[in-house]
Amino acid sequence: MAEYSALEKIRLQKVEELRAEGVEVYPPRANRTHTSLQAIAEFEAAESEGREVKVTMAGRIRAARAMGKISFAHIEDGDGKVQLFFRVNDLGERVEFFNRMIDLGDFIQASGFMFRTKTGEVTLHVQDFKLLAKSITPLPADKDVSQADGTVIRYAALEDPELRARQRYADLAVNPEVREVFRKRARIVKSLRDFLDDHGFLEVETPILQPLYGGAAARPFTTHHNELNQDMYLRISFELYLKRLLVGNLERVYEIGRDFRNEGVSYKHNPEFTQLEFYWAYADYLQVMELTEQMVSHVAQQVAGSTRVRYGDQELDFKPPWKRLELRQGILETSGIDIVLHKTSESLFEALRSRHPDRTPDADSTRGKLIDFLLSEFLEATLIQPTFLFNYPRDISPLAKSMPGDSQTVERFEAYVAGFELCNAFTELNDPFDQEQRFLEMGRDYAADSAEKHPLDEDYLRAMRYGMPPNGGFGMGVDRLTMLLTNKHSIRDVLLFPALRKEE
């Protein structure tokens, strides 16, 4: 049972008094006629004609100023804030009732006519009001005041990141800009859907709960189905199911949904995150590259109104074409090491150790892992403007197709923006013999570490043996795209309820 604070006890007392007076504390219905925005707009249109605008509005009390025989308050609704004006002349003892019984955070409904105060603020002259819902726990912010010119001055705000994330409802209630982030996030997702729908892609849903996991390099969450008496996994990617659909002659498919990875948490990682993947039959990674820059710039244009967006102290420009940089070239420029001169892991490791003795990876890394190390250690942070890195080592890309004439390199790209990976795509491997070989190599390379050991998906190979068209595939972290377009530097700021330790 909740223990009430002193402030809450005062409000509980008010609830009792209200009930004793016959006031419904949580009535079932409101009957609002106007939002704050509608009321203000209608008044401004009618003002010159001297026409009266009568409205009923509803919202949450965000400020109150009692001045004896009159009172002012601001209520906030989904559209914004509006000032209320109460006067004893009109309301008699109801003004005293308002001052005594209505607290910050309460929801009320107020009816009356719109007017403009001496200081110019469009205000509701209240002729009647009623409580819609009592707030017991005070909202964790004190002052947040709209000026007549529309600017908002904040004198204190809910800032504690833990509280904000744990009690997102309170964060949303007192920090309007947080609501705006999530409105933007919804527009981003809608914009991605619109774009893909317009390009002939079919939105599908594939299993989240899977008997086997695959399609990415990650440890899964494990659960158990009682009736089937078998372990199940939460998916770590959509890839293997979506590509089965290409076997089924669905030529362009995409899914937007949740992935789960049982790994560390950081400013760019949450254990569950929203992924967009699409697969496009008869396309290759270069076509996917073009579609990617079109799609992301389209979303930026739709959501931010421009392909240019502010990110911290940078300005990012998503306008196509994005810079294209071969992975080999990028690594050479930033680390001084040319990976094509080092065909074996031993040779590459030696090159790294002699040139950068202070930044040495594990000695038993594969060549691909060393290249990945070079990328993340030297190159990644330099990639601020949207950049496609392309042509990746085969052994860290087990689902991508090798380049003609270079069996150690695959047709793969990743886009980097603001120093982190935004998306990952390749010409998909559709050769069942090569795929089986890759799975077996993977088993060999990673069997030593049981945590990273991946199961062999026989059904996926069976699907592929029916014949899979050549295709290009794509995956992007929607949370990360949202970070870029909302100028947030932590994934937690774009997740309504980020993963947190259980509260004791």
Added chain:
RNA sequence: GGGCGCGUAGCUCAAUGGCAGAGCAGCGGCCUUUUAAGCCGUUGGUUGAGAGUUCGAAUCUCUCCGCGCUCACCA
């Protein structure tokens, strides 16, 4: 998981070994166009939890809990 840092009133923060404070919110007054309204008065604390050092601990030490940053992990 490692390293570093933080945790004080509802919120934002002071107090660095010597009486736990301020602003706002709250509560009681005055106040008929305010905009952080103003003025007068006032309540509110297991200083994250526990142990230790000390005459004396918010402050120093240790353990635990939570969060943040960072590193590692992330075919």
